Amino acid sequence: MRRFLAILVFIGLSFIAFAQTVEVQHLSERRTLVRTDGGSGVFLLPVQESSPEASIKVLADTDLWQTINVRLATDKVDYFVPLDRGQWKTKSVLLDITSARRDRRRDICWKEMKYSGSFELPAPEPFRPAYHFAPSFGWMNDPNGMVYKDGLWHLFFQYNPYGNIWGNMTWGHAVSRDLTHWEQWENAILPNELGSVFSGSAVVDENNTAGFGKGAIVAMYTSAGTTQTQSIAWSTDGGKTFNIYGKNPVIVADIRDFRDPKVFWDKGSNQWKVVLAAGQEVQFWASDNLRDWEYESSFGKGFGCHGGVWECPDFFELDGKWVLIVNINPGGPFGGSATQYFIGEYDGKQFICDDAPETTRWMDYGKDHYATVTWSGAPDGRRVAIAWMSNWQYANVIPTKGFRSANSVPRDLKLLSRPDGPVLVSSPSPEVEALRGKAKAARLSSKPVKLFPEPRGTYEIVLEFVPPKKGVVGFTLNNGQGEKVLMSYDPSAKTFSMDRKASGDVAFSNDFPAETVAPTLPGKRVSLRLLVDNSSIEVFGDDFCMTNLVFPSTPFNTITATGAKVQATIYPLNP
Numbered sequence: 001m002r003r004f005l006a007i008l009v010f011i012g013l014s015f016i017a018f019a020q021t022v023e024v025q026h027l028s029e030r031r032t033l034v035r036t037d038g039g040s041g042v043f044l045l046p047v048q049e050s051s052p053e054a055s056i057k058v059l060a061d062t063d064l065w066q067t068i069n070v071r072l073a074t075d076k077v078d079y080f081v082p083l084d085r086g087q088w089k090t091k092s093v094l095l096d097i098t099s100a101r102r103d104r105r106r107d108i109c110w111k112e113m114k115y116s117g118s119f120e121l122p123a124p125e126p127f128r129p130a131y132h133f134a135p136s137f138g139w140m141n142d143p144n145g146m147v148y149k150d151g152l153w154h155l156f157f158q159y160n161p162y163g164n165i166w167g168n169m170t171w172g173h174a175v176s177r178d179l180t181h182w183e184q185w186e187n188a189i190l191p192n193e194l195g196s197v198f199s200g201s202a203v204v205d206e207n208n209t210a211g212f213g214k215g216a217i218v219a220m221y222t223s224a225g226t227t228q229t230q231s232i233a234w235s236t237d238g239g240k241t242f243n244i245y246g247k248n249p250v251i252v253a254d255i256r257d258f259r260d261p262k263v264f265w266d267k268g269s270n271q272w273k274v275v276l277a278a279g280q281e282v283q284f285w286a287s288d289n290l291r292d293w294e295y296e297s298s299f300g301k302g303f304g305c306h307g308g309v310w311e312c313p314d315f316f317e318l319d320g321k322w323v324l325i326v327n328i329n330p331g332g333p334f335g336g337s338a339t340q341y342f343i344g345e346y347d348g349k350q351f352i353c354d355d356a357p358e359t360t361r362w363m364d365y366g367k368d369h370y371a372t373v374t375w376s377g378a379p380d381g382r383r384v385a386i387a388w389m390s391n392w393q394y395a396n397v398i399p400t401k402g403f404r405s406a407n408s409v410p411r412d413l414k415l416l417s418r419p420d421g422p423v424l425v426s427s428p429s430p431e432v433e434a435l436r437g438k439a440k441a442a443r444l445s446s447k448p449v450k451l452f453p454e455p456r457g458t459y460e461i462v463l464e465f466v467p468p469k470k471g472v473v474g475f476t477l478n479n480g481q482g483e484k485v486l487m488s489y490d491p492s493a494k495t496f497s498m499d500r501k502a503s504g505d506v507a508f509s510n511d512f513p514a515e516t517v518a519p520t521l522p523g524k525r526v527s528l529r530l531l532v533d534n535s536s537i538e539v540f541g542d543d544f545c546m547t548n549l550v551f552p553s554t555p556f557n558t559i560t561a562t563g564a565k566v567q568a569t570i571y572p573l574n575p
């Protein structure tokens with residue numbers, strides 16, 4: 001594209017037109033206007049992660065459409081992000097940009113912002129997962145609004161489309177027919193005057209109780225503005241587009257941390273209920289129409305772990321009991337974020353916990369399992385959960401380039417009876433098995449077994465052994481570069497542990513190198529499933545799971561075992 005540069009100087013203002021379609025006008029040391037004539041391509045904003053954020057008011061013609069925060073490049077462009085021009089694709093756009101830092105007039109962002117024929121997705125990179133969902137670009141945290149409808153598993157998520165660091169919370173959207181192959185759709189719900197769009201849930205309103213239409217998908221999310229309130233939005237085109245309810249917010253309270261509503265249909269009372277995090281407890285509210293809500297009860301004071309903020313609750317009936325999931329950050333068993341749960345009864349208004357208040361139960365014993373919630377309306381009575389596979393201690397600095405964060409594999413939940421009461425057990429959803437390629441059997445020993453002829457980062461290993469009377473069973477994944485992950489199963493201590501201190505790049509955060517330990521009751525024969533992707537290891541035992549990120553310089557391509565006769569079945573996983 002032909003480009004010409006003209007420099008015009010106005011009294012008191014500098015005005016630079018560097019392309020026919022982009023004009024930059026510095027109004028002051030801190031404020032700049034960028035005008036575009038609504039060219040047909042994609043408008044790209046240059047980002048440098050170490051730059052301070054600039055606040056950009058995006059006006060389509062003269063209507064304020066969105067205010068976004070972007071780390072506009074100071075002296076180096078790390079990557080470009082496309083300005084989403086929503087339904088105003090052809091209108092002229094005015095960006096009214098305010099910077100916190102003093103003079104940004106010499107920054108390279110003004111030269112680098114441009115129209116382009118298309119937005120090129122970031123290049124493939126070694127740590128991008130192959131069979132876990134990750135956004136095509138940008139930052140992701142919590143899974144949101146998961147709902148199953150007409151054969152599609154909808155996954156919404158906390159998304160920053162304008163950088164790979166938390167910000168501009170928007171509901172991104174992806175769908176899948178098999179829980180392992182995902183297609184990212186257009187962003188579903190964008191920040192508006194009530195605030196940015198924090199976590200929440202969605203249901204299918206089969207009986208049109210809300211009046212938005214039979215079978216509408218109704219989402220409830222937290223509008224995070226000066227206070228946190230709950231808003232709703234609905235879709236009558238299968239989740240492609242959402243309408244924001246005109247009378248938002250629908251639930252308010254004078255509580256600082258008041259968020260992450262999970263809506264569910266309660267058969268007992270024939271009503272919609274919502275559970276949401278309210279400071280150090282959860283609250284239950286009820287509604288007949290998803291629009292008008294009344295407070296019913298609270299749970300949590302003095303129960304479980306309170307080492308941090310309670311977030312992202314979920315509540316469902318499972319195998320004859322009610323399970324309350326409460327994510328907590330910080331306060332997790334190995335520092336930072338983690339998912340705790342409670343088991344009990346529900347009388348249609350209130351949750352009554354079976355456990356003594358001081359009992360804390362963890363859903364996963366790794367460091368990278370957070371904001372776990374389940375799908376509404378999953379078929380065949382299934383209860384399928386997914387977690388954000390990261391930890392607030394270091395999520396913003398993990399060593400990926402074109403995107404940040406992925407989710408765990410989907411997991412089917414069940415209750416398992418144990419002498420001291422039931423425990424919640426997560427297993428990889430059966431769909432994950434469809435990714436298995438040709439199996440290879442191996443007897444493991446201290447001599448390394450090569451996993452595949454060529455190193456690959458995506459595989460599953462099933463380990464089976466009889467736990468020894470004395471001693472520990474050890475497993476090591478190694479990549480021949482001095483990088484390894486040590487695992488051990490200790491029948492007398494009744495634990496499984498994973499040590500990632502030497503797993504590769506661990507230096508980006510002091511909180512990353514760690515050993516995580518799970519309790520487990522050894523059976524007569526132990527079976528462990530290790531699901532490995534390019535930057536994660538998830539281990540599933542009969543009664544525990546453990547999810548940890550790893551960033552090896554090349555894939556782990558050998559395994560050893562000591563302390564027992566271990567039979568391994570090794571599958572490549574092919575997405």
Ligand code: FRU
Nearest residue numbers: 142158198199259311312371
């Ligand atoms: C959990 C959380 C939620 C909040 C969201 C904001 O990770 O803090 O409580 O809704 O992230 O992105």
